Amino acid sequence: MAVLTAQAIRMIQIGGACSIVLFLFYSLSHFKSGSFGDSFSSNVNIPGAPVMSFKNVPKPKPANSTLDFQEILYISMPWRTDRQDALSLLAAISGIKMKLIPGINPSDMHVKGEPHMLNGQNMTGSPALGCWRAHANAWKYMIDNDIESALILEDDIDWDVNIKEIFGLWQWQLKYNNTIRWGRENVKKGWKEDCPYGCDWDELWMGQCNNKVNKNRLDLHWTYEDPNGPDLDSLHDWSKKEMTQVWNVTSDNRSGNQMRVTSATYGPLCTMGYAVSRMGAMRMLYNIGGWKGLGSPVDLEIQYKTNDGLLSGYTMTPPAFTVWRLGGNKDSDNDPNIEKNNNAGTGNENGESKGIKHSVRKHLSEVLEKNYWRDMENEIR
Ligand SMILES: *[C@@H]1O[C@H](CO)[C@@H](O)[C@H](O)[C@H]1NC(C)=O
Ligand SMILES: *[C@@H]1O[C@H](CO)[C@@H](O)[C@H](O)[C@H]1NC(C)=O
Ligand SMILES: *[C@@H]1O[C@H](CO)[C@@H](O)[C@H](O)[C@H]1NC(C)=O
Ligand SMILES: *[C@@H]1O[C@H](CO)[C@@H](O)[C@H](O)[C@H]1NC(C)=O
Ligand SMILES: *[C@@H]1O[C@H](CO)[C@@H](O)[C@H](O)[C@H]1NC(C)=O
Numbered sequence: 001m002a003v004l005t006a007q008a009i010r011m012i013q014i015g016g017a018c019s020i021v022l023f024l025f026y027s028l029s030h031f032k033s034g035s036f037g038d039s040f041s042s043n044v045n046i047p048g049a050p051v052m053s054f055k056n057v058p059k060p061k062p063a064n065s066t067l068d069f070q071e072i073l074y075i076s077m078p079w080r081t082d083r084q085d086a087l088s089l090l091a092a093i094s095g096i097k098m099k100l101i102p103g104i105n106p107s108d109m110h111v112k113g114e115p116h117m118l119n120g121q122n123m124t125g126s127p128a129l130g131c132w133r134a135h136a137n138a139w140k141y142m143i144d145n146d147i148e149s150a151l152i153l154e155d156d157i158d159w160d161v162n163i164k165e166i167f168g169l170w171q172w173q174l175k176y177n178n179t180i181r182w183g184r185e186n187v188k189k190g191w192k193e194d195c196p197y198g199c200d201w202d203e204l205w206m207g208q209c210n211n212k213v214n215k216n217r218l219d220l221h222w223t224y225e226d227p228n229g230p231d232l233d234s235l236h237d238w239s240k241k242e243m244t245q246v247w248n249v250t251s252d253n254r255s256g257n258q259m260r261v262t263s264a265t266y267g268p269l270c271t272m273g274y275a276v277s278r279m280g281a282m283r284m285l286y287n288i289g290g291w292k293g294l295g296s297p298v299d300l301e302i303q304y305k306t307n308d309g310l311l312s313g314y315t316m317t318p319p320a321f322t323v324w325r326l327g328g329n330k331d332s333d334n335d336p337n338i339e340k341n342n343n344a345g346t347g348n349e350n351g352e353s354k355g356i357k358h359s360v361r362k363h364l365s366e367v368l369e370k371n372y373w374r375d376m377e378n379e380i381r
Contacts, residue, residue: 057191060172062164065097068171068196069149069275072096073141075134076155077103077333083155086348090360093367094163098153101138103333106130118295127334128297132289135271135298139281139290149197151275156331157207158324158353161363162228166320170206173224173262174198174314180220180264195277201313202280203306205265207273207321210238212303213246214266221263223247228357229258230318235355239318247317258357265313267303273321283311318355326351 066072076084084100091098106129114124115132123129138152160166174197175190181200182189193199205211214220232240232251243249247261268274276284287310288294288301295301305311325331328345332338345351353359 057176060169063167063171064164065095067096067151067164067167069151070147071142072098072151072153073101073138074098074153074155075101075103075138077105080155080333082330082348086361087155089364089368090159093364094159094161094360096163101134101141101152104130104133104137106133109133115289115292115294118293121295123294129294131271131334132294132298132301136285136288136290139276139285142276142278142281143285147278147281149195149275149277150281151273152271153207153321154272156324157272157321158356158359158361159321160228160356161358161360163320163360166226166228169224169226169228170260170262170316170320171196173222174204177222177224179222180262180314197275202277202283202311203265203302203313204275205268205273205313205315206275206319207270208268208315208317208319209236209270209272209323211242211269211315211317212267212307213242213263217264217266218246221247221261223249223253223259223261226258226260229260230355230357231258234357235318236322239355242317261317263315263317265306265311265315267307268315269299269303270323271299271302272323273319280311280313287311322353322355324351324353324361 074087076087080103087098106125106127109129111124114129117123123132135152138150141147142150175193175195177187178190178198179187181198190198197204232243232249235243243259243261247263249259249261253259284290284302284305286292287305288298296304302311306313326345326348327350328343329339329341330345348361349365351361353361
């Protein structure tokens with residue numbers, strides 16, 4: 001759904017003039033240090049190799065049907081039954097359970113219910129306001145229902161067939177090897193905590209469509225091998241650039257195994273896939289429109305608040321969720337440039353995603369196609 005997805009696509013791929021101006025305005029007015037490109041040059045050194053023992057620690061295991069969060073919520077406009085049908089199939093194939101949080105049409109919102117305006121940005125009637133409201137409803141749902149942690153997804157994403165292994169491993173890394181939180185020598189301190197992903201985060205990002213790193217704190221990251229990680233060459237440009245130019249991962253590091261980086265969250269873009277803790281949901285609602293005002297689309301607000309240290313957590317690069325594109329007006333529910341395209345595309349079967357090792361969308365046909373009569377040809381009774 002996401003304005004944000006669309007926005008990033010505009011920025012990165014299509015480059016619609018209006019959105020570039022909008023995006024740069026929002027970014028420059030917030031980040032004094034400049035645009036994304038700047039963050040990729042830094043001289044911060046990280047200390048040497050870790051010294052640690054992993055005795056008495058369970059091995060990583062696949063995550064459960066809610067990917068080791070209490071629930072999985074997904075946001076979809078009520079009329080996008082095409083996307084909802086697809087997600088039902090994908091969830092069934094992956095063995096995961098998710099709950100629909102309906103997307104919000106901004107024309108259904110009363111002006112009195114809107115957050116107060118920040119920086120003179122009038123968002124009344126804008127798709128970005130509806131998008132914010134849908135995410136705010138997801139946070140509110142968590143708060144009202146005592147949900148300790150939830151993964152929040154949008155409806156136009158792709159993931160890997162081994163998504164449970166990917167999340168199980170990340171969960172293990174965050175709980176048993178969180179060198180950002182404890183330092184390299186003290187990761188044991190996290191072992192006795194109850195929360196699957198550790199107990200210290202507001203937000204976890206694994207569905208960003210671009211990312212700004214904190215170039216002053218490049219020490220706050222670690223690299224780990226993930227057999228289900230995608231090849232560097234298959235990644236979206238921004239993600240490949242972050243891996244190679246910021247984290248210095250090269251194809252030499254791989255030797256058959258794939259690498260992922262966990263870093264302290266700083267500037268993720270897009271809200272296609274992220275998790276929040278209950279406290280994180282409260283902090284988001286408080287800081288972003290539910291108590292304080294709103295001056296930009298929800299992903300930028302989250303980015304700014306994280307940049308300012310009001311929200312914190314961990315980001316996975318390359319991300320586990322990437323956008324699935326059909327090429328046509330079905331690709332957005334809120335971007336006028338995409339919506340005015342008369343071409344509805346040729347359907348889900350011909351869509352594409354990048355940066356997923358074994359796409360679950362492409363895998364659907366392998367599981368569901370059959371031909372009874374061909375299979376019976378040699379079975380003469
Ligand atoms: C990556 O390599 C550059 C050049 O050697 C170095 O300055 C930088 O600190 C390295 N980045 C990290 C995260 O280690
Ligand atoms: C999966 O694990 C999480 C975290 O332990 C838990 O809250 C959730 O209830 C589990 N999901 C299911 C379906 O059992
Ligand atoms: C904001 O925009 C809406 C719709 O364009 C308009 O009706 C409203 O008067 C504007 N509000 C302010 C405070 O400018
Ligand atoms: C734990 O993190 C360190 C970096 O802080 C990394 O070098 C090491 O490979 C990780 N351990 C495992 C088992 O992944
Ligand atoms: C990757 O390999 C290169 C060259 O061997 C090395 O300089 C770099 O530190 C390695 N990076 C990581 C993240 O292991």
